Amino acid sequence: xxxxxxxxxxxxxxxxxxxxxxxxxxxxxxxxxxxxxxxxxxxxxxxxxxxxxxxxxxxxxxxxxxxxxxxxxxxxxxxxxxxxxxxxxxxxxxxxxxxxxxxxxxxxxxxxxxxxxxxxxxxxxxxxxxxxxxxxxxxxxxxxxxxxxxxxxxxxxxxxxxxxxxxxxxxxxxxxxxxxxxxxxxx
Numbered sequence: 001x002x003x004x005x006x007x008x009x010x011x012x013x014x015x016x017x018x019x020x021x022x023x024x025x026x027x028x029x030x031x032x033x034x035x036x037x038x039x040x041x042x043x044x045x046x047x048x049x050x051x052x053x054x055x056x057x058x059x060x061x062x063x064x065x066x067x068x069x070x071x072x073x074x075x076x077x078x079x080x081x082x083x084x085x086x087x088x089x090x091x092x093x094x095x096x097x098x099x100x101x102x103x104x105x106x107x108x109x110x111x112x113x114x115x116x117x118x119x120x121x122x123x124x125x126x127x128x129x130x131x132x133x134x135x136x137x138x139x140x141x142x143x144x145x146x147x148x149x150x151x152x153x154x155x156x157x158x159x160x161x162x163x164x165x166x167x168x169x170x171x172x173x174x175x176x177x178x179x180x181x182x183x184x185x186x187x
Contacts, residue, residue: 009084016067018161023138065177069168073114075181078106114168120160129156 010028017025074080083103088096111117120139123129131140133150139160142152171177 012080012084015161016070018163065171066166066168068178068180069171070114072180073110073168074107077110078103080107081180114166115163116165116167117161118164120162121156122159123156125156125159127156128153 014024014028017023071081075082080103083099091099121129130151130153131142135150139162142154143157144154146152
């Protein structure tokens, strides 16, 4: 099992990857999913990740701008990037706990303000669920001892999230949209 902070980093990477590209990064999926037997599923629609895209297939510049904008909002309001890029190994757990509470609260408010999320499955976690035939494998991932054909019964380990609505402010014109946070120089 990965350490808590590695899981936090994975969660943020997964969130932004799903939000802007519709998929979980392959390296995280491989680390987090135990080896499973192959399952015959409905073929998934391939959504190319940025690392697999060819130069001519790049998405519109605005999609990059929007990803940077969301990072900038989380940095501006909650100093999220400062926190994630800092080496926290030297700090005592009590000090980290206090910092995480503040960052969590502010980033959660920012996320709630600009992105409306909804669970993919509305059942309670750790309760039995049935996955019907024809399910969307990009929305529901079968893990563990996967055998047989759907419908299959299992235990819900995570509800999943999908974006219901995005309400980002208009992008500024004529300025660098790749700046997440400006450098600050005190005079």
